[in-house]
Amino acid sequence: MKKYEAVIILNPNLSTKVDTFLKDFEKLLGESSFNIIKVEDIGRRQLSYSINNHNKGHYLIFNIEGDSIKLIDIENKIKYNESIIRHLFIAVKEHSGEDSQLLIDSKNKSSESDDDKGKFAKEKVNTEKVKEPIKEELEEKSVHADEGDKKDE
Amino acid sequence: MSKYDVPKKFDYKNINLLKQFITETGKIIPARVTGISASNQRKVTRYIKIARFLALIPYTDMHK
Incomplete structure (x- = not known):
C-alpha cells in the first residue's frame, strides 16, 4: 500500500x-x-x-x-x-x-478578489507617487529659478 | 540573511510561496540569489515544476 x-x-x-x-x-x-x-x-x-x-x-x-x-x-x-x-x-x-492551500485560497476567493483590486489600486497609487516627486522637483527648481531671478533684480 | 520565507514543509499547492522563487517571466530564481539551502532549493525547484504542469503557475510570460 x-x-x-x-x-x-x-x-x-x-x-x-x-x-x-x-x-x-x-x-x-x-x-x-x-x-x-x-x-x-x-x-x-x-x-x-x-x-x-x-x-x-x-x-x-x-x-x-x-x-x-x-x-x-x-x-x-x-x-x-x-x-x-x-x-x-x-x-x-x-x-x-x-486542507490544502488551494482549497483555503478558493474559499477566500471572494475576499481575495477584493484584495487583488486593492493591490492594483495600490500599484496605481505607487506609480502616481513616483511621478509626483518628479513634478515637485521640477516645481522646486522653477521656484529656485524664480528666486534667482528676483535676487538678480 | 535570506529574504525568502522557508517553511517547514514545501507543497506544490502553496502557490504564493512558490511565486517568491520565480521571476516575473516565470524562471526559477537560482540558489545563489535565493540564498536558501541546497536541499530546500531542490525541493522548491521540484514543486515549481509540478505546479507548472498543473497550470498553477506559468512556464513563461509568453503564454498567449
Whole structure:
C-alpha cells in the first residue's frame, strides 16, 4: 500500500456534472481496492496557460491509498476520459490531513478578489507617487529659478 | 540573511510561496540569489515544476 495524492483538472464546461464524475471516479478507485482518505473540490480556477483551448479548469484533489500496480490501470482508464484535461498522481510519504492551500485560497476567493483590486489600486497609487516627486522637483527648481531671478533684480 | 520565507514543509499547492522563487517571466530564481539551502532549493525547484504542469503557475510570460 502506498499513499498518493491525485490532482485532476476537469473540463470547466462540465463543472455541473462534477458529482457524477466524483461517483464514477470513486467507483473506479473502489474497484481497484483503493482507499479514499480525502476529497477536496477546489472548484473552477483560472489556468496559468491554456490547455486544449481551455482557460479555466475544475480542480479536484484526492488523498488515496493503494497498490502501485493498480494505479497504472486507473491511469490508463483516465487517459481516454475526455472530461479530464490534465491529471497527476504523486506518491507521498504522509497525507497532511489538513486542507490544502488551494482549497483555503478558493474559499477566500471572494475576499481575495477584493484584495487583488486593492493591490492594483495600490500599484496605481505607487506609480502616481513616483511621478509626483518628479513634478515637485521640477516645481522646486522653477521656484529656485524664480528666486534667482528676483535676487538678480 | 535570506529574504525568502522557508517553511517547514514545501507543497506544490502553496502557490504564493512558490511565486517568491520565480521571476516575473516565470524562471526559477537560482540558489545563489535565493540564498536558501541546497536541499530546500531542490525541493522548491521540484514543486515549481509540478505546479507548472498543473497550470498553477506559468512556464513563461509568453503564454498567449
